[in-house]
Amino acid sequence: MNKIWLIIQREFLTRVQKKSFLIATILVPLIFPAIIGGLVYIMAKEAESAKADKVQVVDESGKFSFENTKRFTFLPLDLSVDQAKKAYNETEDFALLYIPPFEISKPEGMIIYTQENPSIEKVGDLESILEERVRDLKLEEYKIDKETLKSLKTNISLKQINLSDTGEEKASSSGLLYGLGFGLGILIYMFVLIYGIQIMQGVIDEKTSKIVEVIVSSVKPFQLMLGKIIGIASVGVVQFLIWIILITVLSSSVLGYFGLKMPQKQAMEEVSKNMNQNEEMQELMTEKNSKVNDLLGNLSEIPFGKIAFIFIFYFLGGYLLYGALFAAVGSAVESIQESQQFQFPITLPLLIGYFGLFMFILRDPHGSISFWLSVIPFTSPVAMVGRIAFGVPTWELVLSMVLLIGGFILTTWIAGRIYRVGILMTGTKVSYKVLAKWFLMRE
Amino acid sequence: MDALIARGVTKRYSNHIALDQVSITIPEKTIYGLLGPNGAGKTTLIRIINQIINADEGEVLVFGEKLNSRHIEMIGYLPEERGLYKKMKVGDQLLYLAQLKGLSRNDALIKIKEWLDKFNIRDWWHKKVEDLSKGMAQKVQFISTVLHEPKLIILDEPFSGFDPVNAQLITEKILELKEKGSTIIFSTHRMETVESLCDHIALINKSKKIIEGPKKQVKDQYRSNTFLVEHKGNHFTLPPQYELIKQELIEENLFTSTIKASKEIKGNQLIREMIDITEVHSFQEKIPTMADIFISLVKGEDDEALKKHLQEV
Numbered sequence: 066m067n068k069i070w071l072i073i074q075r076e077f078l079t080r081v082q083k084k085s086f087l088i089a090t091i092l093v094p095l096i097f098p099a100i101i102g103g104l105v106y107i108m109a110k111e112a113e114s115a116k117a118d119k120v121q122v123v124d125e126s127g128k129f130s131f132e133n134t135k136r137f138t139f140l141p142l143d144l145s146v147d148q149a150k151k152a153y154n155e156t157e158d159f160a161l162l163y164i165p166p167f168e169i170s171k172p173e174g175m176i177i178y179t180q181e182n183p184s185i186e187k188v189g190d191l192e193s194i195l196e197e198r199v200r201d202l203k204l205e206e207y208k209i210d211k212e213t214l215k216s217l218k219t220n221i222s223l224k225q226i227n228l229s230d231t232g233e234e235k236a237s238s239s240g241l242l243y244g245l246g247f248g249l250g251i252l253i254y255m256f257v258l259i260y261g262i263q264i265m266q267g268v269i270d271e272k273t274s275k276i277v278e279v280i281v282s283s284v285k286p287f288q289l290m291l292g293k294i295i296g297i298a299s300v301g302v303v304q305f306l307i308w309i310i311l312i313t314v315l316s317s318s319v320l321g322y323f324g325l326k327m328p329q330k331q332a333m334e335e336v337s338k339n340m341n342q343n344e345e346m347q348e349l350m351t352e353k354n355s356k357v358n359d360l361l362g363n364l365s366e367i368p369f370g371k372i373a374f375i376f377i378f379y380f381l382g383g384y385l386l387y388g389a390l391f392a393a394v395g396s397a398v399e400s401i402q403e404s405q406q407f408q409f410p411i412t413l414p415l416l417i418g419y420f421g422l423f424m425f426i427l428r429d430p431h432g433s434i435s436f437w438l439s440v441i442p443f444t445s446p447v448a449m450v451g452r453i454a455f456g457v458p459t460w461e462l463v464l465s466m467v468l469l470i471g472g473f474i475l476t477t478w479i480a481g482r483i484y485r486v487g488i489l490m491t492g493t494k495v496s497y498k499v500l501a502k503w504f505l506m507r508e
Numbered sequence: 509m510d511a512l513i514a515r516g517v518t519k520r521y522s523n524h525i526a527l528d529q530v531s532i533t534i535p536e537k538t539i540y541g542l543l544g545p546n547g548a549g550k551t552t553l554i555r556i557i558n559q560i561i562n563a564d565e566g567e568v569l570v571f572g573e574k575l576n577s578r579h580i581e582m583i584g585y586l587p588e589e590r591g592l593y594k595k596m597k598v599g600d601q602l603l604y605l606a607q608l609k610g611l612s613r614n615d616a617l618i619k620i621k622e623w624l625d626k627f628n629i630r631d632w633w634h635k636k637v638e639d640l641s642k643g644m645a646q647k648v649q650f651i652s653t654v655l656h657e658p659k660l661i662i663l664d665e666p667f668s669g670f671d672p673v674n675a676q677l678i679t680e681k682i683l684e685l686k687e688k689g690s691t692i693i694f695s696t697h698r699m700e701t702v703e704s705l706c707d708h709i710a711l712i713n714k715s716k717k718i719i720e721g722p723k724k725q726v727k728d729q730y731r732s733n734t735f736l737v738e739h740k741g742n743h744f745t746l747p748p749q750y751e752l753i754k755q756e757l758i759e760e761n762l763f764t765s766t767i768k769a770s771k772e773i774k775g776n777q778l779i780r781e782m783i784d785i786t787e788v789h790s791f792q793e794k795i796p797t798m799a800d801i802f803i804s805l806v807k808g809e810d811d812e813a814l815k816k817h818l819q820e821v
Contacts, residue, residue: 071607079596223690275591279652282558282585283608491589502522507564 075269076296090304094311112356118159118187126166127450129198129400136190151176159183162191168190172332173200175433242454243427249376250392250422250451257383257415257446260301261391265404266406267293268488277488278487286485290396294388298381341451355500378466383446386473387411393480396487397495397503418444430455442472479504509572511536511660511691512557517566520551526552528715529566534708535694536571539686541706542695543798545806549697549715551588554662556584557693565690570660581610584658588665590649592637598648599633602655609656616655618810623651626681642669651680654685661685666697679705699799709798713806723798730801732767732792735778740787746782749773766794 080086107171117138119122120132123146131139137159142149153161177183177191204211225397268290320502394407421438421497429435430452438448441455443467449457486503512534519527520810525551534540539789555561557568568575570582592601599620606616624630625646637645646669654661663682667675682705686692694706702709702723711719719726734753742763745751750773754766767779775793782788 068608071604075604079593083595270594274594275587275589276593278587279559279585279591279605279649280584280608281560282587283580285606421593489555492771506522 072292073296245454247450265391265395286482379446382469389477390482393483396484414443418447511568541702541709545713584653584661586653594638603653608717662693674783744785
């Protein structure tokens, strides 16, 4: 035990003391708030400094009377299109809008001339201004009152409530659960893959630097393998913890900074005003706000403690299951390139879990494929964590956990048998047959 | 007490036998040469002693006790395929390896300082192994092998990678360790090392032990009462108890004769008789070198052919 502890210490310290670890650990959490902060900053600046774009208008239909908006200043011209085009090129205005005479039922032939390629957003804004005007004209023609139209528009949002076995009511929100399942599943997938490959790399390094024979004359190969797996796991866990802490602190301070400058509600109104002057849109926004409130309410209904525990369990279980296999592959080969052929069958079930997460679990968390994916140990770390927020019967969870524990004991045992032979073999051409032979070889 | 006894050690792999009923006895405080061509099974035997692999049959006793995990701390092993963690500093590395051998951190620190001083390389502590030359790294590796003061030291080709000066330095350290009471197993192909350092030898070939014993005894075993005589003129006839095996002309009228005497005759008697019949310039008994014995045995010559061969070389 004491020796495993020494190995864990070494594996941990040598990695943590590396410059690359320091850089990755500090930079990654900086990147997110930096991006968010940067975007918010740019948006705020843009909103402040945005000048209304000048749009020259040649309206041959005579049906439009443009009001200036925050974004656009309209300059009606009394020129023919050809004249206007020539004149426009002399100016630095944003665009020249040409509206030919048209039937209200068939509003076609409108053209926008610009000197540079305009953004889709701006063109869209102009289009919606035109559409709105044409719609008003149509309303007039069909003699429909605006108020009547408004009362026709309906919006229904289903409030979701789970009835549990005990008849207890629980509000739920599939959108939120989807996001949670998605995020946690991907996190496990990435962790297993990134740190699994680190294990493999570590084993290959020991083999090619030939230190391994010295080490195994002091400790059992199995102890060395286990120490390495646990040591690297602790590097990963420490890195994740630092990330979570840094991201939380940095994000909240970045948001806090901008929040102070511009209270959130005001910012939202500002944005919605900028986006569209339309009153209906604003109404929609307030409706959305109430939805956000609902969502926040639902957030408190999700059993985060339970999810956190299960996440950590599958996080470690999945890592141990695959980590041992990566160690076995590392012991069999002499370079990363050579490892490709053996890596594939290991990453395949992990990939199946990953795709299963999108294709089945998040869409139909209680279907039979979702059940199997979240019970079979090779896919369960990604699948079960993706599924857990949707509510999983206890017996399924217990079955899945027991199988995962059994699974990693099995893979560690198999990997250990291959590893003990593999690390001392150099210059052999390794195939699956050779691996099987190593596995069967007596102590 | 014997440092190590192996009895009937056998190791089979699926398509070959690596060791076949090998028994050896290594007396305490000796330097024991384990000889044999590549692939003979030396490394397998060494790995069994180090408990890296287990024997299928037979037993190994270390200082009278059946091989067990406590022995790991009593053994220092320098494998032929050796290396260190490239990115680790010399000091950290030695500390780690010493602790794996059961030394406490404090003891290890003291010992490491001692050894670095012995080699005059105290300032290497913070150097990374990848920044050392091959010879420098070998020194660190040697220190790591003997740091925990093992009673049994196993050195597999210890001199490869050393220049003659450093090889001499390592030889001195090995002899010092022997003086202090360590038993040393040498696995090597270098016969001059065997000749100069080893007290005992064993030869393993094709998974079997062919010969074992004190070096002198082994050599004596292959002495065949043959003498090399340099003399002037060759117009003489030897008495019947001598057999002229070979005669070479060195320069004008100067010859070297290889003469085999029958068992009961001593060298002195031959000299006496030779002086009477010719002018003797030099006289020596032909004792086979370890290299000769090694090559002949490995070629699989039987005793008679072997002796004949040894006379002729």
